[in-house]
Amino acid sequence: MLEIKELGKKYPKATNSALKKISFTIEQGEFVAVLGLSGAGKSTLIRCINRLVDPTSGDIIWNGVSILSYRGESLRKYRSSIGMIFQSFNLIERMSTITNVLVGFLGAIPLWRGLFFQFSKEEKRQALHALERVGLREFADRRVSKLSGGQRQRVAIARSLVQKPKIILGDEPVASLDPNTSTQVMSLLREINEQDQITMMINLHDVKLAKEFATRIIGIANGEVVFDGKPDELTQEDLENIY
Numbered sequence: 001m002l003e004i005k006e007l008g009k010k011y012p013k014a015t016n017s018a019l020k021k022i023s024f025t026i027e028q029g030e031f032v033a034v035l036g037l038s039g040a041g042k043s044t045l046i047r048c049i050n051r052l053v054d055p056t057s058g059d060i061i062w063n064g065v066s067i068l069s070y071r072g073e074s075l076r077k078y079r080s081s082i083g084m085i086f087q088s089f090n091l092i093e094r095m096s097t098i099t100n101v102l103v104g105f106l107g108a109i110p111l112w113r114g115l116f117f118q119f120s121k122e123e124k125r126q127a128l129h130a131l132e133r134v135g136l137r138e139f140a141d142r143r144v145s146k147l148s149g150g151q152r153q154r155v156a157i158a159r160s161l162v163q164k165p166k167i168i169l170g171d172e173p174v175a176s177l178d179p180n181t182s183t184q185v186m187s188l189l190r191e192i193n194e195q196d197q198i199t200m201m202i203n204l205h206d207v208k209l210a211k212e213f214a215t216r217i218i219g220i221a222n223g224e225v226v227f228d229g230k231p232d233e234l235t236q237e238d239l240e241n242i243y
C-alpha cells in the first residue's frame with residue numbers, strides 16, 4: 001500500500017509549488033493512470049515516490065513505513081522494489097537487449113559484479129524469461145539501437161520485471177509511440193498488472209488510454225488532485241478541471 005500524505009514540493013527559486021498537499025492511497029495491484037497538463041506535477045510526483053527529488057512537506061508511506069528517511073542500504077533496497085519506465089526508455093543503446101534487461105539486477109547484486117557486468121546463469125535465465133514475457137526472446141542478442149520504439153519500451157519493461165518490483169512507475173511511457181504501439185505497450189502493462197499483482201502508476205497524456213487500461217484515474221492540475229475515481233466516473237466537467 002502506497003500512501004501519499006499532504007505531499008508538497010516547491011523547487012528552489014520556483015515561485016509556485018509543483019505539488020500542493022497531494023493526498024491519496026493506492027492499494028497493491030491497482031492500475032492508476034495519472035492525467036494532467038504539461039507542468040501539472042506528474043513527473044514531480046513520480047520523482048518524489050522514487051526519491052529522486054525530496055518533497056518539501058508531507059509524507060510517503062510504503063507498506064506502513066515512511067520512505068523519506070531512507071538512506072544508503074534502505075534506500076537502495078526500496079528503489080530496487082520499484083520498476084521505472086520512461087518516455088525516453090533509458091536503455092544503453094550500444095548494448096544488447098539481454099544486457100539491458102540484466103541491468104535490472106544491478107540494484108540487487110554486489111557492486112563489483114555490476115561494474116564488470118558479471119551476471120550468473122540464473123540471472124541470465126530470468127532475463128531471458130522476462131524477454132519471453134514481453135515477446136522479445138528472439139531479440140536477446142540484438143543491439144537496442146536496432147529496435148523500434150515499441151520494442152525498446154518492452155525491453156525497459158523486461159528490465160523492470162527482473163527486479164521483481166511491487167510497483168512500476170511510468171513517466172509517460174507511451175508518449176513517443178504511435179497509437180497502435182501505445183495500445184500494445186499498455187496491454188502488456190495490464191497483463192503484467194493482472195498476472196503479477198504489480199501496482200501500476202502511469203503518467204499519461206491520453207485520456208482514451210487511461211480510460212481503457214486503468215482501474216483508477218487521478219487527475220492533477222497545478223499541483224493539486226482535481227479528480228480521483230474510476231474511469232467511468234470521469235465526466236466532461238472533470239476533464240475540464242484537469243485540462
Ligand SMILES: Nc1ncnc2c1ncn2[C@@H]1O[C@H](COP(=O)(O)OP(=O)(O)OP(=O)(O)O)[C@@H](O)[C@H]1O
Pocket residue numbers: 011012014017018036037038039040041042043044045
Ligand atoms: N528541476 C526543476 N526545477 C525547478 N522547477 C521544476 C523542476 N522540475 C519541474 N519543475 C516545475 O514544476 C512544475 C511541475 O513540473 P512536472 O515536470 O512535474 O510536470 P509534468 O506534469 O510532469 O509536466 P509534463 O507533462 O510536461 O511532463 C512545473 O511548473 C515545472 O516547471
Ligand SMILES: [Mg+2]
Pocket residue numbers: 042043044171
Ligand atoms: Mg512530466
